[in-house]
Amino acid sequence: MLLLGIDIGTSSVKVSVVDSASQKLIATAQYPDVESPIKALQTGWAEQSPDMWWEHTQKAIHLCHSSAHYNPQDISAIGIAYQMHGLVLINKQGEALRDSIIWCDSRAVEIGNKAFDEIGGEKCLSHLLNSPGNFTASKLAWVKQNEPDIYKQIDKVMLPGDFIAMKLTGSVSCSVSSLSEGVFYDFVTDSFSDDILNYYGFDRHLFPEILPVFSEHGYVSAAVAQSLKLKEGIPVTYKAGDQPNNALSLNVLQPGEVAATAGTSGVIYGVSDELIYDKQSRVNTFAHVNYTTDQKRLGVLLCINGTGSLNRWIKNTFGSSISYGQMNDLAKTVAAGSDGLRILPFGNGAERMLNNKQIGVHLHNIDLNHHTSAHIFRAVQEGIASAFRYGLDILRENGMFPSVIRAGKANLFLSEVFAQSFSNFTGVPVELYKNDGSVGAAIGAGIGAGVYKSAAEAFTYMKPVQLIEPNGRDIEPFYQEWKALLEVQLATKK
Template sequence: MYLLGLDIGTSSIKVSVVDTHTQKRVLSVQYPDEETEIKSVKPGWAEQSPVDWWQNVVHAILKLSASGSFHPKDVTAIGIAYQMHGLVLVDKDQNVLRDSIIWCDSRAVELGEEAFDAIGHEQCLHSMLNSPGNFTASKLAWVKQHEPEIYSKIDKIMLPGDFIAMKLTGQISTSIAALSEGVFWDFQKDEISKAVMEYYGLDEKLIPEIKPLFSVHGTLKADVARLLGLQEGIPVAYKSGDQPNNALSLNVLNPGEVAATAGTSGVIYGVSDELTYDPKSRVNTFAHVTYSKTQKHTGVLLCINGTGSMYRWAKYTFAPELTYATLNNLASSAPIGSRGLKVLPFGNGAERMLNNKYTGAELVGIDLNLHTRAEIFRAVQEGIAFAFRYGLDIMRENGMEPKVIRAGMANLFLSDVFAQTFVDVTGVPVELYENDGSVGAALGAGIGAGIFESPEQAFNRHELITYLEPRNSAAYEPLYQEWKALLNEKI
């Protein structure tokens, strides 16, 4: 038997098929090959087309099936991981009403700050564990205020993964975890937040049916099954935001365990058994995949918008002809500190850990007679690692003290320079695993469909690849303090 996992990313769609017996991937494919465009009509805006996501999912699954590596009719369940916080709107006929306002869009920041003040900081943080910020509820309020004709046609609101599940099954559902990431959920009352809905004047009927995260969210429609070559009626049995899913795929399930990822955005994600929050809402707390009304496991999430996006910009600006592997080797030829060149990697929207400020990215101290592409690429990686340290220190202020951080051998962690710099700058050892969001989503589907009895059973064959310990912390500490001083001038 096989499980199918979909990862609805910002850059592309990734799809994996996993053998239920071995818990290992049989094959993964990505579509499209080029990174998907983020539409930015105005500064700070970021949108993508849900219709394009669906078409890319179809192409990716057909590409996977055409490999001949497995029999598509032997797939028994589907799981979905997705970019968090995006807003998808459909009418009563399940037609998309506008492009999705995605996670790094900043247009609703002011509305969220006004809501934070009006509802009350203490009530927001105590009940929702977050400021409304520019999360999904605030994005919906922006549509209501600025696009009333579109708002009037809305039948249901969704996150990106909910939309893909709808296209597969024709059914619309959500979960407590999904509602919490949109700041629609009251953790104290364990219900949809009346304070947020009433302040923004939002109709609760727009919220889909709430189901357990690990459960059947619908079954594959006949026409879609024919299109994709899959078996009609198999369940979509798991839907999760990409960061909780990343934690699941790294077997980060219990309080005190911590995961990290450095893809388009950078994240440190720690599991807690307390309804904890940052008084300044610089890091955010959402329901973890294992959250229930009797086991209140939460995920404390630090998000940095400008990580992989910063590295991608540097590649296409300074070395479009080179592969990322070549860039990483080039970066390793430059010394620690990049000969004085520093990078502030905050050019991808308002940063929550900077109190929702948008500072823009900067390369600081370029010497035209000294610095080459090697220094630029190392400085970008060091700047991203410094940003992680800055955020981790905020998490430490709030009681999160990781002894080890688990990460997947992917994205920026494929770079020896970045991985070691991350460890040296944070002072925390890192365990690297073979890890993939689409594989995690597939195994999540196995849990939701009852193939595995528990999340622990689904990941009992997890294997460590590399263990990294701090080596150069003394050299990096003064460099970090200089970098931090530069950032403080901006905020």
């Protein structure tokens, strides 16, 4: 039996086909091969077209088929992972009413902050485990306030993965996990948050049917099956946000286990069985993929908005004629500490771990007679690793003390400099796995379809490909200097 995983990323859509018996990757493809555009109509805004995601999904599936490594008719279940927190609005015809306001859009920060104050900070944190902040609920409130004509046409509110599942099947559903990531869910009552619905004036009927993450979310329609060369009626049996899905793909499902990723954004994601919340809402807690009312499994998420996007900007600006691999090789030629060059990697919207402040990217201590592009390449990776350390210290304040962190050997973790810097700055060993979000979505589909008796069975053959441990170098002075520079910038922002 073959499983198809779809990962709706900010940069591209990636699909993978996995053999359920061996759990081996059969074929993979992504579309496009250049990064998808993000529309920024105003400073701090970020939007993408849901129809673009669907177009890219179809093209990625056809590319995967073109490998000829499998028979598309043997695919028996589909799983979907997607960029979290994006707001998708559809009318009764299932058409997107506007571009999606995506995860790194900052326009709703003040709306969420006001809701936090007026509902009550303690009430929000103890029930929602988050401030409404800049999450999906606040983005929907922005549309209600600023685009009333569009708001009146809304039939259903959904997240990016819900939209792609609807395009595949014609069915619309959500889950407790997706509702919680939008800050629509009350963890004390284990139901929709009346506080959020009443404060913002949202009608309960705007939201789809709630189904478990691992369940049948619809069946591929005849027209889509013919277009994509799939069997009609294949079930979509798994939908999850990219970070819970990344954790699943690394078999991070039980309390105390921790995953990390360093793609467009950087994330540390730990699992807890307690209703953890940060008093400043600098880290965020959502229902994990295996959350149930009887067995609480919460994902505690620390996000840095601009990791891979900063690395891309640096490449385009200072290394446009070379590859990322060549950038990483050049970074290795510079000693740890980048000869004093320091970079604050915060230029992609409001950062929750910085109390929703936007401080931008800062390059410090540039010596025009000494520093080269190689220094910049290394300083970027060390700056991002320092940001991870800063965030991990916040997680530690909230009771999470990982003894090991699992990550996919992809994106920035392909760089020896970054992987070692991450381990050195955090002081935690890192296990790297040959896995990614689309493979995780395929495995999730297998769990949802009942192919595997348990999640543990789904990862029988998963082994780390590399272990990176702190190498004993005294990098603490570098970090403390970086942190002092950050604190200066934070002090200048309200």
